[in-house]
Amino acid sequence: MENPVVTLKQASKSFVDGKDTHHVLEGVDFALATGASVALTGASGSGKSTLLNLIAGFEPLSRGELWLDGEDTSAWKDPQWSRFRHQKLGVIFQQFNLLTPLNVKQNIAFPLHLNQQKWGEWCDYLVEALGISELLDRHVSALSGGQQQRVAIARALAHKPKLLLADEPTGNLDHKAGLEVMRLLNEITTQGNTAVLLVTHSPECASFMQTQLVLDDGELKRADLNQKQASDISYVES
Numbered sequence: 001m002e003n004p005v006v007t008l009k010q011a012s013k014s015f016v017d018g019k020d021t022h023h024v025l026e027g028v029d030f031a032l033a034t035g036a037s038v039a040l041t042g043a044s045g046s047g048k049s050t051l052l053n054l055i056a057g058f059e060p061l062s063r064g065e066l067w068l069d070g071e072d073t074s075a076w077k078d079p080q081w082s083r084f085r086h087q088k089l090g091v092i093f094q095q096f097n098l099l100t101p102l103n104v105k106q107n108i109a110f111p112l113h114l115n116q117q118k119w120g121e122w123c124d125y126l127v128e129a130l131g132i133s134e135l136l137d138r139h140v141s142a143l144s145g146g147q148q149q150r151v152a153i154a155r156a157l158a159h160k161p162k163l164l165l166a167d168e169p170t171g172n173l174d175h176k177a178g179l180e181v182m183r184l185l186n187e188i189t190t191q192g193n194t195a196v197l198l199v200t201h202s203p204e205c206a207s208f209m210q211t212q213l214v215l216d217d218g219e220l221k222r223a224d225l226n227q228k229q230a231s232d233i234s235y236v237e238s
Contacts, residue, residue, distance in 0.1 A: 011064035039206035042215035090156035
């Protein structure tokens, strides 16, 4: 795999709670190619969201290496992390995290302003595909949960990131709306050739991704849907 978007080498993460040390991730090896899509499942508390936070730089590794778009992040400081997040990363948060003082269009355009970019044909395509083109002047606080989720997806993808991290993007939606959002998300990220790492509890949502992995006892494994078993996983290619 040439220049994967994400590479983790023997990545480990531990948390200290008083006298106790909790090992969340242990020696994870993983790589994600441009345009590849991966669903990450596992029991609650298994470390799925922690893995996303490590890749986004919201939390530091305890041990191991993290490479992003061919660069070793071990010496990165705030300016390097900010540049990567602004230019190459999109994040869909479980609770949306929309900017409530702003309307829909201003929320979607926010990452464009950070990159000195203007609204263009790609954003027109996003809002049309997501069915929110008629909502651009509305304040996000007046939207339903499903509409807010679609706005959050558009905002995360407005600047055409190389990598999208999505943490339970359908967790606040009903079953039908969740599957529709996943269909749209899959269509849009394929169009933009965006690598996707999706955290979900839903087997149906996971099925939209090219590869399904399981985080179990601190280790990353490939889900075998036919035999309902798991095997060790290192690399995921498109």
